[in-house]
Amino acid sequence: MRAVVIQFPGSNADFDARDALGRVLGVHTATVFHRETTLPAGTDLVVLPGGFSYGDALRPGAIARTAPVMAAVRRHAERGAFVLGICNGFQILTESKMLPGALTRNAHQRFESRDVSVRVDADGPFTAGLRGRTLRLPVAHAEGRFVADPETLARLDGEGLVALRYVAAEGPLAYNPNGAMRDIAGLYGGPRRNVLGLMPHPERRAEAALGGTDGALLFHAVSRVVASAGRV
């Protein structure tokens, strides 16, 4: 698998994504600056990383949506190739309408940084073989409360596109860290579930030295799909 991590001005977890993919998982990983208009030939996975692209001006992801590189990312997704949006990346995907709904201010109005438990609720390339499994992943965001209109929520559940849902865990803190509707933590989209947006940070929980390897499971899954199906 060949991965690229998009770097917008204000991205800050682009390093984390390169670190997990490149150093920990041994995936060939390159950085693509927001001003590029094409992706490197042979790119299998595009990661839209966490951070505060363009300083969250207007709304998180609202300016990144218009970045030159996003046309190439959209084409990549439209032909069924893999796109993973983490945190701010998820916000960019909803702002780009590559995923439905919106990510709004956390219900408690504060930044929330801690571990959460999420259950894999849908099959797809990033979660192949993981359905039903509960993962422990960190979140760190102020605007992660997923909202959508009732029809969209019904469709997402009906079509099984809710990839990850916050679920009850031990401890004194509310299991849903931001008040997201239907406890939605991650969503599938794209023509063949090739786009995944999620608020938790799998790239920050991909090795034992950082407290666990649950995050690596998502990268391993998509990597296996790439290896078996070949490039799209």
Place this chain on the structure above:
Amino acid sequence: MSEAPDPTREATVDEALALKLTRHEFERAVDALGRPPNVTELAVLSVLWSEHCAYKSSKVYLGGLPTSGPRVLYGPGENAGVVDLGDGWAAVLKIESHNHPSFIEPYQGAATGVGGILRDIFTMGARPVALLNALHMGDASRAATANTLRGVVAGIAGYGNAVGVATVGGELSFDPAFDTNPLVNVLAVGVVRHDKLVLGRARGPGNRLIYLGARTGRDGIHGATMASDSFDARQRAARPTVQVGDPFTAKCLIEACLEIFDAGLAVGAQDMGAAGLSSSTVELASRARTGVTLWLDAVPRRALGMSAQEMLLSESQERMLLVARPEDEAAIGAIAARWELAFAVVGEVTDTQEFVVTHTASFEPRDGATRPEAPAVVCALPVSLLTDAAPTYWRPCDAHARREDLWGVDIEALAFEPQTDLVALIGSPELGSRQALWRQFDARVRNGTVVMPGAADAAVLRVFCEDRGARYEKRLALSADSNARVGALDPRLGAALAVAEACRNVACVGARPIAITNCLNYASPIRPAAMTQLRDGIAGLAEACAALGVPVVSGNVSLSNETTLAQGLRAVLPTATVGALGQHRQPSDLVAMGFRTPGDAVFLLGPNDDPRLGGSAWLTRKLGRLGGEPPGLDLAREAALHRVLLAAAERGLLRSAHDVASGGLLVCLAEACIAEGVGLTARLPGSPSAPGLCFGEAPSRAVVSVAPAVEGLVRALADAEGVPMTRLGVAGGARLVVEGLVDLDLDALAAAHHRCLDALFEPPGAPDNRPETSNNQ
């Protein structure tokens, strides 16, 4: 201020007094110049001779700090201290205060405190990797304290999270003395390869001064003077002197600067912090023994009609001044353009040792206007007058600053209820869990945080230092500590205890302390009582650092932390905040604080023979005020404890280690139980019914748990150093049982611990984070 009719008009002594210079200082400047300064020069003088920039009350004592050592590459005097980490890499470390601005405007004051300390780190070419903060707030029961704390925490989070540097640790305490003068100290650390270090020197006459970052506005003008002054009832009117932070621009500036430095395009760099352009240019010239000419007409601005003074003194954030060879201008400009930052050549290095400023009052640099060819010289001052010749004072002091009048307390007369007292302490804002803060700080960004905040006595970071195919894993430990209450009873002891605790925390996680940075927060140096606290605090710092063999590599002094109120003067407790940096030899040296394995033997390392309770959380709570005789500090005992902890950790013998600090031994045991949810059955030696042995905060002690099989090995290490090792009990179960004193369910204890800050962070009626699923199913 916006009207500056003639920037070269001769200044008067009254104008000097209005800018907080003394008559004597004004005369000193006139004598040195052989003429009165003009109004622009006076404005520059007033900020560079402020306490904040010139350290004029503290400098005569700071020379007593031990600042050298085999691992110190650069000590105080640079933008930050630099310590060798081995393999050609170094850590860059500094702590700074943003006390005054954080009271005036908590969010922006704290946010720009983060921004300012980060600039000190990346100015030197280092990638910032971690932030810590030390916060001293007022009476926890006051709504105003909650308001300030929420603003400060949100500001630190808002800036630190967005700029992408992990906030990994710190401390928080409360005392009414901080009601009108909260302390916000922020520590940052970065890493750099030795040969990529950039110093703040304007080397090479003919080289260019390059301005990079945000444009210059009217914010923060005379901020350095404000920060050098004490407060009165009108302080909130000073809000315009507080700068406004923009972490997005800061993030772009970090990336651009590190690219520029990595490509070897800068021969020097200095961030624009206090006193902005004037201070940064003067410091660059002073350190290199050169001169600079600054062309204000070229300075990028975000306001119209800015006067020379306003541009010289603006403390607009996220600005950097680079020194570069003329032939590298274009390459730097290209990197600036890539990161969409303001870029301009604003001056040049000269060999005149003068600080010369030119300006055309009528010129607005917009719409591609060509700069005037013959700007006026508005300031021409010898660099040395602004720096080396700045006044320093031996201010009047008292014999000592100990408050022995507060030491006498009848402990016997106080109710001692071990179990009730423990629950109250562990659930108090002073000692409870800091989760309410940690939840707002991104501790994980850059995948380097090895233990989460609060899980070990110090923050532990993993940094991969990579260059040209070589990769070295460095493990750093950091702790920021102070002891303000003991400091109030005995300033020298309080500062020394802060050093002891910071180094002990680092040793408890298994890392060797290698450098100290300090932030001295005191009241007005004009008052002998406060000046004596400062003098004695520095002495305590010096003796503790010398005895523990850890050099001071950087620091900051914040004075005049006091407010004149209708009911009288209110001054902060004298607070020396000490940041200790430690290094692990190897990843496996790491030790966390919580008991882990049922059946492990639990020991107290260190003496348990000093029952003095002065300044302790228990006694302060019982008395409702500060008092009592503080415990002693034997630095040789302290050093011996650290050696035992390190030797045991490096041999892999410790399952946990937690120092006995705020709250004393019972609180220490409770915290070690709560951390991992593993209980303890113990019996205290000696006469445990003495409150001093349960809740006294005597230093040089740590509680460790070890597998029974290695008990003898640990005891041998302790014996070799003469450190007492006392068996307390056995880890395991779901209760904390201390014979005859305490029998508590861990869940109840943990719940009290976790809720301790709820009243401050979750005011009644605030929206909670209940999910809305029920409305939408």
